[in-house]
Amino acid sequence: MILMKDIVRDGDPVLRQVAKPLTFPLSDHYKQLAEDMMEYLVNSQDPKIAEKHQLRAGVGLAAPQVGEGVQMAALLVPDDKGEIIFKEVYVNPEIVSESVRQACLSEGEGCLSVDKVINGYVPRPDKLTIHYYTVDGEEKTIRLKDYPAIVSSHEIDHLNGHLFYDRINKKEPFALKEDTVVIS
Ligand SMILES: CNC(=O)c1cccc(C)c1Nc1nc(N2CCN(c3ccccc3Cl)CC2)nc(N2CSC[C@H]2C(=O)NC)n1
DSSP states (O other), rough: OOGGGGGGOOGGGGGGGBBBBSSSOOOOOHHHHHHHHHHHHHHOOOOOOOHHHTTTSSSEEEGGGGTBBBEEEEEEEEOTTTTEEEEEEEEEEEEEOOOOEEEETTTTBTTTTBBOOOOOOEEEEEEEEEEOOOOOEEEEEEEEEEEEEEHHHHHHHHHHHHHHGSSSSSOTTTTOOTOOOOEE
């Protein structure tokens, strides 16, 4: 199982590289990696397992965060009642279109690879169309909005060497365009 010791932290060059696309069929190594990344998210959202293994909770994990510079990211997004509303492993994801309107989390963003709290709004597209492959090589195109869109943008950023604070306005961290959707 993936533990916090396996999570690469800001400063490691792998987090600033463009991840390499995967080819199909995926090797057993990358099929196992997909399972391990999703298992981390499940474990991190379970209070007992997270406590036992001192895991930081997450709703998204990208392969570069565990030192693998490949285009794979796991997402496990619950609603505020804890019901899972989005569960997927993206392989070679591409944002094919995004809304002009922006959205951000009202509390800012955290990242398993960034140990410090960095305050500020992280403006992202409110709606996204994402083209990707599943672990089995099935091609998909989906449209997302709100929290799942925010998390997808955060994880796909990782695959391009970007971290959430790159998007915070340096001069005015809480400045927003007036039609920005603030998600609580
Ligand atoms: C600086 N202020 C803050 O961080 C911040 C502060 C307050 C609220 C939010 C909402 C903040 N922001 C933020 N909170 C999260 N979690 C909330 C708690 N949750 C969780 C926790 C426990 C069990 C189950 C779960 Cl589900 C896990 C996820 N996650 C992300 N991000 C940014 S997109 C990728 C995603 C990620 O997984 N990061 C590790 N941001």
